[in-house]
Amino acid sequence: MIEQLILAMPMAIVVIGAFVLMLLSSSKRFNLDRLNLVAVFFLLISFIMQYMTLGDHSSRFLFENIFGDSFILDDFATIFDMMFTAGAILTLLINNDYFKSRNYFNGEYFALILFSVFGMMMLSHAHELVTAFIALEIASLSVYTLVGYHKDNKVSSEAMMKYMVLGSMTGAFFMLGTALIYGAVGSTSLSEIAIYISGTELADMTLLIVGSSLIMVTIMFKIGAVPFHSWIVDVYHGAPYPITMFMASTFKIAIFAISLRLYLVNFESINHFWTEILQAITILTLLGGSWLAISQKLVKRMLAGSSIVHSGYLLIAISSIGLGSEVAAPAIMFYLIAYFLSSVGAFGILSFIASQSQKQMRYEDFKGFATRRPYMAIMMSIFMLSLAGFPSTIGFLGKFYIFTSAIESGQILLAGLGILTAFISVYYYFKLIAMMYFYESDTPQKKCPFDVSTTLIVMMALLIIWGGIGTSLIPFVPGADGFIDIAKQAISSLR
């Protein structure tokens, strides 16, 4: 029992922290700085505890005698949990200045972030469809509120409404799908479903396939795959910068946690059924996302559009899994880590700049940025290069693994299309670098502040470079190989 409690601690600490923050937020003695520190404190403890349990290769169920097999504990979930908590910690620390520069932030904000992290962690541990749905809704509801946090701002409110109405509607698809699957299997537990699938002919599983396709609709909506993408640019634009950063880097990864678990383990024997649909969605996502990203004038909207393209790359690897590629699953994990690092960095810099001005950031506003803030410009260039998949960054290796897996599974044209969209992405990422470096600025160089947020951004940039070129020659420091080993470890713990 005690052992089970300890294993449940990382999740429990986050939700306790959320309640504590809710209570503290009404107190006058706790200003934003202190609340931020309290939130980071809880997340950090949770992160450290997850790190301690990592490497425990056996998967087991949490409180089996109470919850049945609703919650599973394995390295896969733990590694995702670490990314969520790390993402939340980085969001909170990097944006500390931003919180203080806008008057609409108050204490509940931190509680909401923690609640949504709790929802995501639950999602990555969920081993039962209703649990997964509840977890998804906990995370989503918190994020809906966060998106509309600036309630006097029309754009922000519009984004919130758009996201909430569409998101709730697609949430209903998840529910309907679960109901259909329950109708077929008689249970919503993933292990029961897996047993049912392995014992039934494909022709007799119509209900289950319809049900799981409906669940796929929800997943596709949340990651912004193209027929379900119309919300993504407006919502990312309307949300305050810290929230955009949180959604793009952390929330999106959470959706991949559940979809990988479903696709890799429980629906494994029939996942070739979706291959054609996935391929069609992938093609649309890559092309549509590229088009959206090219046509934007605001940097934030460009990053939103390009995040659709990154979902497209991940979808390539997902359909490669269905076609029997061995290397595709670790490739997805690796790409998620790479994308996480790069997008946290890029959005971090954006909100760092935004904390000092009220302007919308168009491409033109970056003219002469390199002379004003040379170090920030170097960091931003590194993040852009990594997102564009330029070699010597971790983003290149991510794309390398994804495209290799596509070729291995025989999807040569899809790999070609992926490389083509990677080429297109060079245009809109390099455009920002060009803006920063190729124009002179009238304003003189500003002193670079040396504080927590800049230090973290520098650390992200170094990690990206090291993840791209790092050798395993230096003892105790994992190189580029170390990241793919982590990814492999996560995937192997699933089975």
Added chain:
Amino acid sequence: MMENILSNIIFLPLLMAIVLGIFRAPLKILKAGAMFSAIVTLLLVALLIYNFEPNGGMQFTKILPWIQNYGISYYVGVDYLSLVILILISLLMPPLYIYMYHERRKGYWYNMMLLQTGVTGAVLSLDLVLFYLFWETMLLPIFVMIGKYGNGMHQYNSMKIVLMTILGSMSMLFSILYLGYIYFDATGVWSFALNDLTTLMLNAKTSIWLTAGFLLAFAIKIPLVGFHTWMAPAYGSAPTPAVVIMSAIMAKLGIYGIWRFGYGLFENTLSYYAPTVITLALVGLLYYAIRAITEDNLRKMFAYSSGSHLSLIALGIFLTNVYAWSGSLYFIATHAIASAGMFIMIGLTYKRFKTVKISNLGGIAQKAPKFTFFFAFFALSIAGLPGTGGFVAELLIIVGAFKANFWIGVLTATTMLSAMLYIFWMLQRTLFGSSNNSCEYPDLSVRELIMLVPLLVLLLATGIAPSLFMPIFEPGLNTSLQEVLSSIGDLK
């Protein structure tokens, strides 16, 4: 020492740049550091040549594990072919740093050091992924230097060169990935090392597509005619050191790529593409020459001239006979030195007269004799003046072309004539004639002489005594030519 010498040569400039950058070195120390790294690299290369074994094949190899999960390793080595370009890049850096002596913008110096590492790494790497890494990385300093320090529509032109080059690199990346997969399919382990991949037996159809991926990248880099739209704008906008590197080294890397990876991996399929490439090269010879005749901007004129000569080299390596091959290799070296000298002279012209338009120049010969001498010498050595290395090289390629086919030979020979035409006409209009520019014409200073004289001596030495240099490269060249010929012969 000798074991790690290649890694030292590759990474010394980069390390120097990082150290100087971290300590935010003041301008004087930055300049000294850059010069120091260039000279030490040059000395290391000299040491390498001294220990180089002409019959030894691939030498000084070093393999370190990098991404073991995919069989990617840090794998470098040097043979006769990479040695030529390695010597060129390390020879050209010190004169360029002397040229940049008055340059106050720090970013310029950092970019040059990064560029040296990128180019050297690309030439020496024998793992395809490592090669791709350096191949892309060397583009970044060029991108920044054209965009930030260039002139004219430099922002647009720098974006254009980057996008076009990356389009080629991406197609090459696809081929690299596919090759790696074929190796994995055949053997069960991943590898991207060149000598592993050469053992693969590819079927004809796959091979044709994969070769196309590589060729596109190299054709854009050279550039063959039809893939050249980035060239003249980029050369026109780029600052002088960047132009020198682009024309003297980076364009040659396209040739190097065909030589190393084309003939290393797809020697049989290249004969499928040979008619296309030879036609493109012949069209290029004439087209670029005509554009050079009509061009008024000196930088663009020599951009076209460089395109014309590189088409000649590309033609040479697709005619697989010993004259054409040794001519091409020799021309890589001599054209690099001559065009470096020429572009430096154009840079000096711009510094003095603030224009590179031929129609605005004239009458230099009366006021600046030393300047005129060097200007004319480098221009004529580009045209293939007897006594300079370019003459020997062009003659060899033309002989090789006649050996392959009479008409190809005739068309190839026109390159010498047309080059004479545009060079002499340009010299007449810029150096002689009446001066319509009343400002002061300072002659070459001692500093400028120091950087130009070595280039001049080298060009004369390569022209008068080719036998000094050929023994180092000839055996390796013959062996690899025999290998290529025998494997093509097997096919027939």
